[in-house]
Amino acid sequence: MCKKRAYINATIINGDKLVPIIEKGFILVNEDGEIFKTGSMDQLNLPEGYEVEDLNGKYIMPGLINTHLHIFYDGSPRKEMVGEEMDKYIKMLHTEEGEKYLLGVAKNCIDTLVNSGVTAIRDVGSVYNHDIIMRNEIKSGKRVGPHVVASGSLIVPTAGHGNYFPTMHIADGPWEGRKAVRTNYARGVDWIKICSTGGVSDARYIGEAGKPHYTFEEIEAICDEAHRRNLMVATHCQSTKGMREALLAGVDSIEHGGAIEDDMISLFLDNPKSLRGYTALCPTISAPDALIKSQAKFTSSKENAIVFENCKIIAEGCKSGLLTAIKHGIPVCVGTDAAVPYVSQYNTYKELIYINDACETLSEIDVIQIATKDSAEIIGLGKITGTLDEGKSADFIVLDGNPAKDLNVLKNPLHVIAQGNFIKTPLINRIKEIEDIF
Ligand SMILES: [Zn+2]
Structure with a gap:
């Protein structure tokens, strides 16, 4: 149950760029945390029992959607990506103490x-x-947070990307892949996530990030099994060859x-084997960008040098893919890969700026739609969030300046409304070493 609130005297950006911006508008949020009514101030007929928040000409737009992140780490800088210190840390995560510690991390990330x-x-x-646990706590009203679409444990091949994290599914061959999908389904996931190619953080040689690890028949079996359960499949995939196989699968x-x-x-x-008939791209420019910018801060071991060489290759690929996708109308969503060192949980807005800078043809309002309406649709939340239409979940932010003119105003939202919960004074604990770099 939420307090009924009327947010009045604001410029309202819907999220759908085809819906005209309301210059002087209002949003009524009901006790279910939904947008009960919205319109221009001259249409406002304030029902009883609503607390009024006069926004004095500030800007409202839908909350941002981050479609690629992990809540097991806050993105704090590390001295190395691979090596002894990392091994010790990973070992700790596999203990009971590690599990407790990670639950605390997850709660902080959500916050x-x-x-x-x-x-x-x-x-x-x-x-x-932990993503399933957080989702359920937020859904039940126990915790204020974003809508969570959970993928649960990663499904990866032996020695595949991310295999060393606790509770991963190491699945080789079509049948182990199918079993892992079924296990995740039983646990209550919303999506399936696999790593079909190598990744930057654990590649052992230059060029391994992006090397296809899963075979076509393994990916195909996982997709078929997931689609039988009405689950969609996202794959970590960092090369042209890997993408072609994953698309065909x-x-x-x-x-x-x-x-x-x-x-x-x-x-x-038009992908006949995908669940909805198309495949989306989540370019995550933030991750390789952050690693490259922070390179000097890492130890200069041979292993870490490999990480950074791979990073440069991947950064080029992400940008190239994004440009082609935008040019040809391939659905694109916003994701940062927060949890990668130097990619914090609070800098989602930077990905919008990267996309805006990379794509000449996109205006700020186009990018806002990608980060709200489009991202919601791609992850399967299009019916409940992503735009400020009546009947949708009240998920929006109040900004000091006009984001359609300058996306940097997204850095410090004045207020956040999440599923109707009013966060009057949002608090962010920024990480100093990250602030120093960007
Ligand atoms: Zn990731």
Whole structure:
């Protein structure tokens, strides 16, 4: 149950760019945390029992949606990506104490996200089912937070990307893949996340990030099994070759991506083996960008040097994929890969700026739609959030300046409204070493 509130005298950006901006408007939020009525001030007929928040000409837009992150780490800087210190840390995570510690981390991440104006997330790889636990607590009203779309434990091949985290499914061959999907389904996930290619953080040689690890038949079996349960499949996939195989096998979203060749464009747009008939791209420019910018801060071991060489290759691929996707109307969503060192849980807005800077043809309002309406639809929340339409969940942020003119105003939302819960003074504990770099 929420307090009924009337947010009045604000400029309202809907999230759907085809809906005209309301210059002087209002939003009524009912006790179920939904948008009961919205319109221009001259249409306002204030029902009884509503507390009024006069916003004095401030801006309202939907909360941001971050479709690629992990709530098992806050993105704090580390001295190394691979090596002894990392091994010790990973070992600790596998203990009972580690599980407790990680639950605390998950709660903090959720708190940071919502205070930074993020009102829906897709966790693409969690530990100990913490994304499912957070989702359920938020749904039941026990905790204020974003809508959580949970993928539960990653499904990866032996020695695949991310295999060392606790509770991962190490699944080789079509049948182990199917079993892992069924297990995650039983646990209550909303999506399936696999790592079909190598990744930056644990590659052992230059070029391994992006190398196809899962075979076509393994990906195909996982997609088929997931689709039987009405679950979509996201894959960590960082090369052209890996993307082509994943598209043909029927994945529903490609994470990070790489250069998209001509024959792949039509497969994204019309993919008969995907659950909904298309495949989306989540380019996560923030992650390689942050690692490259922070490179000097890492120890200069041979292993870490490999990480950064791979990072440069991947950064190019992500941007190239994004440009082709935008040019050809491939659905794109916003994700940062928060949890990667130097990618905090509070800098989602930076991904919007990267997308805006990379794509000349996109205006700020186009990017806002990508981060709200489009991202909601891609992760399967389009019916309940992403735009400020009547009947939808009241998920919005109040801003000092006009985000359609300058996306930097998203850095410090004045207020956040998440599923109707009013966060009057959002608080973010910023991480100093990250602030120093950006
Ligand atoms: Zn990730």
